[in-house]
Each structure stands twice: as structure tokens, then as C-alpha cells.
Amino acid sequence: MLELNQTLLAAASPLDHVYQWVYQRVDIGVGDSVFTPGGQITLFSNHVIMQIIAVLFLVLLIPRFARIRQSGDDVRDLTPRGFGNFIESICAYFRDTVARPVLGEHTDRFIPYIWTAFFYILFINLLGLLPLEPLTRGLVRGIFPGAHHGIGGSATGNIWVTGSLATCTLFMVVINGLRLGGMHYIAHFCPGPLWLAPLLVPVEIIGLIAKIFALTVRLFANMVAGHVLLAVLLSFIGLSYTAMGAGPATGIGIVVVLVSVAFNFLEIFVAFLQAFIFAFLTCLFIAQAVVIHHEHGDEHEEHASETAQA
Amino acid sequence: MNAQRLLTSAGTTAAACLLAASPVLASGEGASETTLFTGDLGNIIWTLATFIVVLVLLGKFAWGPILGALQKREDFIRDSLNQAKTDRQAAEATLKKYSDKLHAAREEASAIVDEGRRDAVVVKQKIEADAKAQAEALVERAKREIGIATDTAVKELYGLSAKIATDAASRIIRKELSPSDHERLVAESIAELGGIGGNGRSEN
Numbered sequence: 001m002l003e004l005n006q007t008l009l010a011a012a013s014p015l016d017h018v019y020q021w022v023y024q025r026v027d028i029g030v031g032d033s034v035f036t037p038g039g040q041i042t043l044f045s046n047h048v049i050m051q052i053i054a055v056l057f058l059v060l061l062i063p064r065f066a067r068i069r070q071s072g073d074d075v076r077d078l079t080p081r082g083f084g085n086f087i088e089s090i091c092a093y094f095r096d097t098v099a100r101p102v103l104g105e106h107t108d109r110f111i112p113y114i115w116t117a118f119f120y121i122l123f124i125n126l127l128g129l130l131p132l133e134p135l136t137r138g139l140v141r142g143i144f145p146g147a148h149h150g151i152g153g154s155a156t157g158n159i160w161v162t163g164s165l166a167t168c169t170l171f172m173v174v175i176n177g178l179r180l181g182g183m184h185y186i187a188h189f190c191p192g193p194l195w196l197a198p199l200l201v202p203v204e205i206i207g208l209i210a211k212i213f214a215l216t217v218r219l220f221a222n223m224v225a226g227h228v229l230l231a232v233l234l235s236f237i238g239l240s241y242t243a244m245g246a247g248p249a250t251g252i253g254i255v256v257v258l259v260s261v262a263f264n265f266l267e268i269f270v271a272f273l274q275a276f277i278f279a280f281l282t283c284l285f286i287a288q289a290v291v292i293h294h295e296h297g298d299e300h301e302e303h304a305s306e307t308a309q310a
Numbered sequence: 311m312n313a314q315r316l317l318t319s320a321g322t323t324a325a326a327c328l329l330a331a332s333p334v335l336a337s338g339e340g341a342s343e344t345t346l347f348t349g350d351l352g353n354i355i356w357t358l359a360t361f362i363v364v365l366v367l368l369g370k371f372a373w374g375p376i377l378g379a380l381q382k383r384e385d386f387i388r389d390s391l392n393q394a395k396t397d398r399q400a401a402e403a404t405l406k407k408y409s410d411k412l413h414a415a416r417e418e419a420s421a422i423v424d425e426g427r428r429d430a431v432v433v434k435q436k437i438e439a440d441a442k443a444q445a446e447a448l449v450e451r452a453k454r455e456i457g458i459a460t461d462t463a464v465k466e467l468y469g470l471s472a473k474i475a476t477d478a479a480s481r482i483i484r485k486e487l488s489p490s491d492h493e494r495l496v497a498e499s500i501a502e503l504g505g506i507g508g509n510g511r512s513e514n
Binding site for chain 1: 350352360363367368377
């Protein structure tokens with residue numbers, strides 16, 4: 001009974017499953033700031049380790065299946081099989097359907113970045129669905145004494161992670177906008193007459209930052225929401241046990257588990273969907289910066305469609 | 311790369327700290343209150359580092375080959391389609407050529423048959439006309455020959471009759487008739503026969 005109460009208390013907050021639990025901090029000798037609370041930065045946490053696991057999976061799995069097929073037969077070499085087919089069809093979809101219509105001739109220059117963004121986020125999202133936390137708690141405590149939580153959770157449910165990824169996109173947009181668009185890209189910050197520049201330039205810059213901020217928050221919020229929802233659903237079992245006893249709790253438990261299974265399927269879908277949206281919007285933002293429009297009408301239309309999609 | 315330098319410095323610091331069990335290492339969860347937004351520069355560095363590692367490694371070992379395969383397949387399909395289009399055009403041209411030839415041959419054949427038929431009709435008519443003409447000529451000749459034969463026969467009959475009559479008459483009346491009577495009788499007989507012969511001929 002005591003043990004059960006402890007479990008219930010431990011899972012008191014449904015947000016426990018989405019928090020970042022820092023295992024080890026390191027003092028880097030700078031002052032206290034938002035980026036360095038108490039002059040320290042995170043060295044290891046559940047999210048950092050999930051990121052590392054995702055990277056290992058990505059680096060070990062994808063090249064295995066993407067290996068060039070060399071059987072000597074032309075047609076056979078061009079036909080993917082097995083899991084490679086899964087990877088390649090996603091890649092081909094992004095290249096032909098998402099990137100090419102907006103990026104045009106620049107497609108093959110940026111497509112590796114877009115593919116990486118998609119698979120990086122996808123793997124982290126999917127790994128976050130695995131209930132690793134209770135299984136790894138002991139192991140983590142063995143390595144980092146004082147740690148209370150095991151490895152688990154979505155690193156994409158951490159706004160610092162999504163913010164960093166979105167910042168990468170921001171750099172890709174600005175740097176490539178300047179490199180490939182040049183003066184046209186700078187001129188794009190003042191779409192109206194020059195005397196309106198003091199008004200328009202800040203608005204355009206805020207717009208750019210808002211896009212990146214939206215990218216950050218969309219992924220973060222979606223990942224957190226799913227996990228919180230599942231945690232809340234499962235907490236009903238404990239709550240009904242304390243409130244009504246074992247009998248009703250069993251009935252509620254069966255329903256809750258069935259619904260949770262359904263929500264897990266939804267979460268798998270969301271994992272793909274959010275990775276896709278991030279990659280898709282990244283692609284769109286880069287395209288807006290590097291593909292030069294001579295007519296402003298086009299640009300406004302694209303802004304409108306993008307807002308609608310967001 | 312700024313991020314990489316930061317990562318390197320953080321990594322070396324971390325390694326040094328772990329080895330020396332230095333007091334700068336703070337235990338995790340006690341350090342500050344955990345919230346939904348817990349995080350710091352460490353997360354940024356880790357995220358950038360892992361993302362760049364994935365970008366570089368996959369770029370080299372996965373995206374390169376995949377992009378190559380996609381481009382190769384695209385080219386292969388485009389070439390195949392172009393080839394198929396050229397082949398089809400060539401096939402259509404050949405088909406048209408042969409179908410024209412066939413058409414011409416058929417027309418030629420039908421012209422030959424028509425001509426043959428026309429010739430046959432002409433030949434038929436000619437043969438018929440020839441045959442008719444020949445038949446008419448034969449009939450004419452036959453008629454003529456019959457006419458000649460009849461005349462000859464009549465003449466022979468005159469001669470013969472006159473001779474028989476003369477012989478018979480001379481045998482009967484040789485003794486009784488004077489030479490003058492004889493001559494008169496002969497003259498009368500000839501006259502008579504002449505009348506008969508003339509009648510006989512006109513009857514024919």
C-alpha cells in the first residue's frame with residue numbers, strides 16, 4: 001500500500017514525463033544568465049541521451065539501407081527494396097513533391113538539409129514514445145547518483161531543442177538568402193516605397209523571427225501535448241483506485257488502457273506529421289529567401305498560403 | 311564553426327571534470343527547480359552538435375547515394391520515355407510507309423484485275439464478232455457453192471437430157487423419118503427442153 005502511494009505521488013504531475021531531468025551540470029565559468037543558470041550548463045540529461053540514441057540510430061540505420069545497389073543490372077539497381085524503399089520513398093516525396101515546386105533549380109542543394117531535419121526530428125519523436133523511463137531508472141541512478149528519473153521522453157518536447165533546430169533553419173534562410181538572393185533578398189525586407197522602410201523593415205524582421213518562433217513552439221507544444229494527454233489518461237487509474245477502490249478502478253483501467261493505445265497510434269501519426277511540417281516549412285522558408293520573385297504579388301500569395309498551412 | 315568549438319570546449323571540460331571528480335560538477339536535479347522550460351546553453355550545444363553530426367554523416371553516407379540514385383533513376387526514366395517516344399515515332403513512320411505501300415499494291419492489283427476484266431470483255435466481244443462474221447462468211451460461201459453446183463447440175467442435166475432424148479429419138483425414128491423431119495423434130499425437142507430448163511431454173 002505504501003509502495004503504491006509512493007508511485008502515485010511520484011507520478012503526481014502528468015508533466016513529469018515531459019520534463020528535462022538534468023543528470024549532470026558543468027560549470028563553465030560564466031555568470032548567471034538565461035542560457036547559463038547559476039553559471040552552469042547541462043552536460044547530461046534524459047533529453048540529451050535520447051538525442052544521442054537518435055543520432056546513433058540515424059547514423060547506423062539509414063546509410064545501411066541507402067547503400068548504392070550494385071548488382072550490375074541497370075533496372076534492378078534503380079529499384080529500392082525493403083526498408084530502403086521506406087527511406088527512399090520519403091526522400092523522393094520530399095524532393096519531388098515538397099521541395100521542387102518551391103525550390104526549383106536549388107532543390108538538390110538544400111534537399112539533404114531538409115531530409116536531415118525530417119529524419120532527425122522523426123527519430124527523436126518516435127523514440128520519445130517508447131516507455132523507457134521506468135526501465136532505465138536504475139541504470140541512470142547507477143551512473144549519476146542523485147538522478148531521480150531514467151532516460152525517456154521526447155527531446156523535441158524541450159523548447160531549447162526545438163528552438164535550436166529552428167535557429168538552424170533561420171541561419172539557413174538568412175545565409176542562403178544573402179548568398180543566392182543577394183540584393184534581392186535584402187530588398188525583400190522593404191517591399192514598399194523607400195520612405196516606408198522604417199516601418200516595413202522592422203515588420204519584415206519581426207515576421208521572420210515569428211516564423212522561426214512558430215516553428216519552435218509548434219513542434220514543442222505538439223510533442224508535450226501528446227505526452228501530457230497520455231499521462232493524464234493513465235493517471236485516472238490511480239485516482240479511481242484511491243477514490244473508489246479496486247473494483248471500479250479495474251473497469252476504468254481497461255477503458256483507459258484501450259483509449260491510451262488509440263492515442264499512442266495518434267502519437268505515432270503526430271510524430272511523422274510534426275517532423276513533416278517542420279521540414280516542409282523549413283523548405284518553404286528557404287525557398288522564399290533564395291527563389292527571387294520579380295513580382296511582389298507572388299510573394300504575398302505565398303505568405304498567405306504559408307499562414308494558412310501554419 | 312562556433313558551435314563545434316563550444317562543443318569541443320564543453321567536451322574537454324566535461325572529460326576533465328569526470329576524471330578528476332572535480333567539485334564544479336553539480337548533481338542534476340537538485341540544482342534548480344525543474345519546469346517545462348528547463349534547459350540551457352548545454353541543450354543548444356548538444357542539439358546543434360548532434361544535428362550537425364547527423365547532417366554531415368548522413369550527407370556523406372546516405373543522402374549522397376540516395377540523391378545519386380534518385381537522379382539516376384530520373385534520368386533513366388526520362389531517357390527511357392524519350393527513347394520510347396522516338397521508337398514509337400519511328401514505328402509509326404514505318405507503319406505508315408508499309409500501309410501506304412500496301413494500299414498502293416492493293417490499288418495496283420485492283421487496277422490490274424479491272425484491266426483484265428475489261429480486256430476479257432473486249433476479247434470476248436471480238437471473238438463473238440469474229441465467230442459471227444466467220445459463220446456468216448461460211449453460210450455465204452455455202453450458198454454460193456450451192457448455187458454454182460445447182461447451175462452446173464442443171465447444165466449437165468440439159469446436156470444429158472438432150473443427148474438421151476436425141477439418142478432415144480434417133481433410135482426410134484431413124485428409119486421412119488426423113489432427114490428433114492429429123493431435123494425439125496430435133497429443133498422442136500430442143501425448144502421444148504429449153505422451155506422446161508428455163509422453168510426449172512426459175513423454180514430454184
